[in-house]
Amino acid sequence: MTHSTGSVSACLPIHSDLDLVRVRQHVRQMTAQLGFRLVEQTKLVTAASELARNALIHGGGGQMECTPVSSSGGVQGLRLVFSDQGPGIADLDQALSDGYTSGEGLGMGLGGARRLVHEFSIDSRRGVGTTVTVTSWTSRPPRPREAP
Amino acid sequence: MPEQQAAEHQTNPVEEVEAFLRRRREQIAQRWADATLFRTVFTVSRDEAVEAGRTVVEALAAVAASGRVEDAEADGFAVVREQLARTAHSRARAGATLAQISAEMDALRPLVTDLLLDELSEAPAEHLRECTTALTVLMGTLRLVMLETTTIAGQELINRQRLELLEIATPVIKLWEGIVAVPLIGTLDSARSQVVMETLLDAVVEQHARIAILDITGVPTVDSLVAQHLMKTVAAARLMGAECIVSGIRPAIAQTIVHLGIDLSSVLTRASLADALAYALQQQGAHIVPNPASTVEAR
Numbered sequence A: 001m002t003h004s005t006g007s008v009s010a011c012l013p014i015h016s017d018l019d020l021v022r023v024r025q026h027v028r029q030m031t032a033q034l035g036f037r038l039v040e041q042t043k044l045v046t047a048a049s050e051l052a053r054n055a056l057i058h059g060g061g062g063q064m065e066c067t068p069v070s071s072s073g074g075v076q077g078l079r080l081v082f083s084d085q086g087p088g089i090a091d092l093d094q095a096l097s098d099g100y101t102s103g104e105g106l107g108m109g110l111g112g113a114r115r116l117v118h119e120f121s122i123d124s125r126r127g128v129g130t131t132v133t134v135t136s137w138t139s140r141p142p143r144p145r146e147a148p
Numbered sequence B: 001m002p003e004q005q006a007a008e009h010q011t012n013p014v015e016e017v018e019a020f021l022r023r024r025r026e027q028i029a030q031r032w033a034d035a036t037l038f039r040t041v042f043t044v045s046r047d048e049a050v051e052a053g054r055t056v057v058e059a060l061a062a063v064a065a066s067g068r069v070e071d072a073e074a075d076g077f078a079v080v081r082e083q084l085a086r087t088a089h090s091r092a093r094a095g096a097t098l099a100q101i102s103a104e105m106d107a108l109r110p111l112v113t114d115l116l117l118d119e120l121s122e123a124p125a126e127h128l129r130e131c132t133t134a135l136t137v138l139m140g141t142l143r144l145v146m147l148e149t150t151t152i153a154g155q156e157l158i159n160r161q162r163l164e165l166l167e168i169a170t171p172v173i174k175l176w177e178g179i180v181a182v183p184l185i186g187t188l189d190s191a192r193s194q195v196v197m198e199t200l201l202d203a204v205v206e207q208h209a210r211i212a213i214l215d216i217t218g219v220p221t222v223d224s225l226v227a228q229h230l231m232k233t234v235a236a237a238r239l240m241g242a243e244c245i246v247s248g249i250r251p252a253i254a255q256t257i258v259h260l261g262i263d264l265s266s267v268l269t270r271a272s273l274a275d276a277l278a279y280a281l282q283q284q285g286a287h288i289v290p291n292p293a294s295t296v297e298a299r
């Protein structure tokens, strides 16, 4: 179980290249404040950059919600929710596979972002939009199921 | 006489304000011309300041005529919006902050409300209060319109500076005969990458460079788009007969690139600019011989 630490979550618009810069800066600042190690900071910032750009390029713009969370074990983390009201993703497996792009990118963003974070989930509906939720923790991710 | 006055006092305060503005247009414009806002913007000629003031008063009267004194979107403001934007822009360029511009705008208000108070000194207190309130609200709305254009002007300034930054932030440094380096600092978005690529290719041609070093020590994030730009630049340099080395990939970024799944094996990389230069010199047939004396000293 994770829950919001009660710290206010921030909501940043994603409508331009400049917004992408703000998204990265915000995530970098938050991860630094929460005590993420440099490598983990860099990973989450890079994942945020990929997902925010997808929301901008493929989703036609959207937003990122950024919330500090803590696990039941008291580990600090950061949850990022990217949402857009774009066309949605028809084939999720295909979109997540390395090298697939419907545009002119490298096709490494979605799959890469999933590898860069501790938790990753995606909810996409055609014609409605796409929401990608990622969470990373300051220390080793809490195991989803405790061994009995 | 008393009857006539009574009739006048029954007019709607907003209409009264409109009539007042039209009647006193010239006087108000003259007063404003000497206020800081107009004085500092129209430095060359006072007549110009007065003319600008007249236009603003007319716009205010038009807004009052439409009855929408509290509406910044009122059509009447349309004619002065551009003028206000230019005024604000000029103040901002002169170093005025948003708060200062706001205060200077606010300083225009008593210059016109005082005139109204004089003119209506005989009117019943209630009517006087309603008229001054209407005029004060109208001036407040004008200030809002002005501040809106200021923020927009500020955004344009930022955009322009950003464009300028695109060019100045991409210096090409000649390190040695046939070796050029481009130290990249900041965000490598698509526009910036395009400039980097063009600058680098131009330098390769002009300086007959055989080796070009792209140093990314100052690039905070390398995501798939940045990596793609780097690979494109390297490929283009190769087509021009130059070898391109990417240096300054910090450990955290190297690990991130690996997790991201990007294969940079087609790109020649070195940890630091110094390593890249040493490699480049070697390729050019230059040999660096450590000075024995300094080596001894260092120990």
Ligand SMILES: Nc1ncnc2c1ncn2[C@@H]1O[C@H](COP(=O)(O)OP(=O)(O)O)[C@@H](O)[C@H]1O
Pocket (backbone or CB within 6 Å): A050, A054, A055, A058, A059, A084, A086, A087, A088, A089, A095, A096, A100, A101, A102, A103, A104, A105, A106, A107, A108, A109, A110, A111, A130, B224
């Ligand atoms: N927010 C989104 N809305 C719609 N389609 C998306 C979205 N994010 C990703 N996609 C689809 O998934 C594909 C793969 O995404 P990604 O791995 O980031 O590669 P790239 O962005 O380089 O194309 C995209 O080309 C696009 O078709």
Ligand SMILES: [Mg+2]
Pocket (backbone or CB within 6 Å): A050, A053, A054, A105, A108, A109, A110
């Ligand atoms: Mg992408």
